[in-house]
Amino acid sequence: MPKPRLAPTHSRSAAVHVRRALTLLPLLLIGAWAAADWRAVHDGVARLASANPWWLLTGLVFTCLGWVAASCVRQGALPERLPPGPLLASQFAAGAANHVLPASIGAHAVTLRFLQRRGVPLPRATASLALYSLVKPLAKTLVLLVFLVAFPDMLPLGHLVPDEWMLLLAAGGVVLGLATAFLLLAFVRPLRRPAFGLLRTAVVDARLLHTRPSRVLALWGGAAATPLLQGSVVTSVGFSLGLPLSWAQVVLALLLATTAVGAVPAPGGIGPVDAALVFTLVAFGAPLNLGVATVIGYRVLTVWLPLLPGAIVLAALVRREVL
Incomplete structure (x- = not known):
């Protein structure tokens, strides 16, 4: 009498172990990164302890709106309609992955997995990531040009x-x-x-999306709003510390900094963008110590504060097979 096959059971058990490992991996990576960069976290928290809490709360609100804008861009880059709640949760989780791996690889990997779990074919999902990656810098460049035209005397x-x-x-x-x-x-x-094949799919989908006003508004409007929201976070932190610059100056400083070194493949742009942002803030007339404190506070609000909740959401989405 032949013995029953155990391969499916072993395969299922292995898949369960792999899934559990994936749920713990983001937390382990974040813990190692926090231990290696503990001084920046400590200094940022110490400086923010004396800041105006209402301006910090305003910065936190703008940080949350950034995830909404990212969700709009993701939806605008895809013809299929995605459920708003899981899409927003996936972008919140993607933010945690984005700060662990360089060049937005983590965020794209999470989004790609989410789209595939929603039944989007791989070529179309990959084409949407390519369109997302193309539109964001183009929209940021357009916003930068608008600022340069609107404030010609502001640029040092x-x-x-x-x-x-x-x-x-x-x-x-x-x-x-x-x-x-x-x-x-x-x-x-x-x-x-x-x-x-990817190029052909991307061109076809881009033509289709630009015939739908709702997709155009979500794609380009969300992409243009992203740098403005990020600049508003920096401004809110700066105002909480007494930074003597206007909103337009801080946003322009961030646009110039991210345009100059945004292509450097650092996790979440941390490092090169920070140094460039401090340099541009000082060039606009901010004291060096306030510029450094503002950038540290900006990173605490946008990276360190949501990092652990984002990793927990990422683990929960993997466990529930949303990712």
């Missing part, structure tokens, strides 16, 4: 305009990236079919 040109070597370095980086992509497609044949 002598401090912030890059010299010719910096421009040549940036141009060289762009050329190198394009040349690398061309060589990969030209000489690595297995990449051609998925790359051109």
